[in-house]
Amino acid sequence: MSKLKGKVSVITGAGSGIGKATALAFATEGARLVLCDNRPDYLHELSSMLSDVEHSIVVGDVANERTSIEVAKVARDRFGSLDVMIGGVGMMFYKDITDVTVEEFDRLVAVNVRGMFLACKHAIPAMLDQKSGSIVIVSSGSAFRGQEFGGVSTFAYNLTKAAVRQLATSLATRYARDGIRVNAVAPGVTRTNQLRHFIPALSDGEQETMFRDAAASTTPLGRYGEPDEIARAILFLASDDASFVTGTTLAVDGGLLAR
DSSP states (O other), X not given: OOTTTTOEEEEETTTSHHXXXXXXXXXXXXXXXXXXXXXXXXXXXXXXXXXXXOEEEEEOOTTSXXXXXXXXXXXXXXXXXXXXXXXXXXXXXXXXXXXXXXXXXXXXXXXXXXHHHHHXXXXXXXXXXXXXXXXXXXXXXXXXXXXXXXXXXXXXXXXXXXXXXXHHHHHHHHHGXXXXXXXXXXXXXXXXXXXXXXXXXXXXXXXXXXHXXXXXXXXXXXXXXOHHHHHHHHHHHHSGGGTTOOSOEEEESTTGGGO
């Protein structure tokens, strides 16, 4: 119950899926939380679940620099430090390259890549002042593979996740001597609301079938992952249990990348 006792932890994309599971896991380990999402309804629901935990919420779009500035400011002004930053925002997208509009591509990169860049940019100064910190970025098994979903390419999503994986690698080597560790996790097929956000009309049954079929065809363990399984890996990397781990990407994918 004390892996993150007193640690001020920022989590972007905290309102649902892996981000929400990470917030709940961190809370049980004593973290003080700054939770960011662009959905106020999601954040308020999560906040009600954390009534006994010191936390603040910030509603905002991570693609907008003002959001990352505000998140870092809240951490330092309310809690006095910023010890852990979890970049958990991710937007699912699949469409063949010949069908993608420039506007769609730019928005995907803004959320998945620029959002991570900005979160790190504004968290690192506090960590430099402290000479300590841990950053964990949520990448994806998609960063390593060519893949299709229902016969349609996920190339654009894949390249954004490859970019944030490289962001973790590059920041790890740059700031290692400053006491800042930076790592990434690469989830496989994980049951979140990403598909529902991408296809709002998707029914519960259709979403379940899509997750089940994707996991069965790609995952040696034969099932999809749950958000809390990814959250436990993030907790490990964020905590002092991983004090000699930096610059790595931890696959939490049921064997996806082993196949």
